[in-house]
Amino acid sequence: MTDTPDPGSYRDPGSRVVLHNGEVYRMLDERALADWRRLSTTRFFAEGVAAGRIIATEPADAATSLVPGTWAGTLRHERVPVISYPYEWTFSMLRDAALLQLDLLEAALTEDMILKDATPFNIQWRGSRPVFIDIGSFERLEKGEVWVGYRQFLRQFLYPLLLTARVGVPFQPWLRGQPDGLTADQLRRMMGTGDLVRKGGLLHVALPARAERRYRDRERDVRAELKAAGFRKELIVANLRGLRKIVTRLAPDADTAGWDRYASGCDHVAVQRDAKSAFVAAHAATDPAAMVWDVGANDGHFSKLVAANAGYVLALDADEVVLDRLYRSLATAGTGNVLPLVQDVTDPSPGIGWRGAERPPLTGRSAPDLVLCLAVIHHLVIARNVPLRAVVDWLGDLRARVILEFVPPDDPMVLRLTANKRPHEVHRDYDERSLRHYLAGRFVIDAETQLPGGGRRMFALRPTA
């Protein structure tokens, strides 16, 4: 591993994250080092680390100049299994991350420290448990100082949540297209008058939108003015508590359901589930995988099944509604090794941000040892018109073992997908014979079995050397 600064860690001049020998280090300048020393003696920090809400961190005196710059000290952080981004999270994940941000900030204030920014990129996941990773964000609270991160909290936490809860628009595509978050003015234009006067709309959307417009071109040091006028941390706490009440009560808009009734609405799918589970469990257990991708995870049945014998499981699905339900069930159970991520495999997270490298694509953050591709192939080939050979090539390029369920062209679910398509609009090679032909070049079939009650077939595949 080379000593390259993390491409997403460049904004804070006083702190830089570096990967070195597979470990995560953070370089600190004099000021940041003083803040760390203060932080490391606080009670809220010790309690946060013990509860798994703040990333475990220790001084690492040996390596002080991993990257160019004038650094005064180095910290070593515990690694999270997979880095993920807010545009890949479900509604409840972003809400829980927002609550963690508010809780940590309020706790920090009691010991005269503050979080200098407020972005969900500072929060990561260990399965369904959020953990705050940006230790460099904690700094000493100067008397009379305002909460500088308030606007960022609005743009990257509250507004995306309001967009989904009040306007009924999924926030993920918006955050992917505009990772700095929605502006107050953008959200105000989308919200109806009724929404704007509801909880939070007036004070946190309409008022900031108008204030930003009014003071856009004014050269003023408002921080100094407020400080001189007697601003104090109790005012921040009052704001935080108000925000907490609003965020806690937000719920996802339930009208956007897609696949949430998929398994229960198809009798043959339910009947086959036991046989499918047995096949998956047997082949997942023979050679336990460090990293599993469950593509089209739906309700997470198979993610949970393989999690018992896997290091970590990414439950990937394009449907944020079913995935949100999965997240909530995992969070209730306290599952630590299944991470639900909103991901459309025909349009996966690209590299975005500065030079397209600040937030790498999913394949730059995780490499699977085992891929579950169950009842997905017909959606790719029939619904999304990806050629069958291209799907096999994609699986082959992942260089992982694959458990594949083939759904034949006469399956009721396939017929449903082709109901509004003319024969010439469907790839003609969507059949088992062609599948076997394409697989032959990329995989060895370790095992296969026919599922009861239809023509669906399970394959356990190993990539050719």
Added chain:
Amino acid sequence: MIIGYLDPGTGTLIVQAVLGGVAGVAVLVKTKGRRFFKRGGTESTPTSGTEAGAIAEEDHEEPIATGSAD
């Protein structure tokens, strides 16, 4: 204004004081930014006597009531 590592937004900073409740509004009233209460070259202050009121008045609407954060 002075922009640090993160731009806090001039307008949003002012709103932040409002969200501190009555005490926050009292702080706002004391800022020298009171001169921004003036609009259209008049010397009068808005009826609410706060910047939040000024923001509301800009569009000739009733001043926005400012109590504690909801």
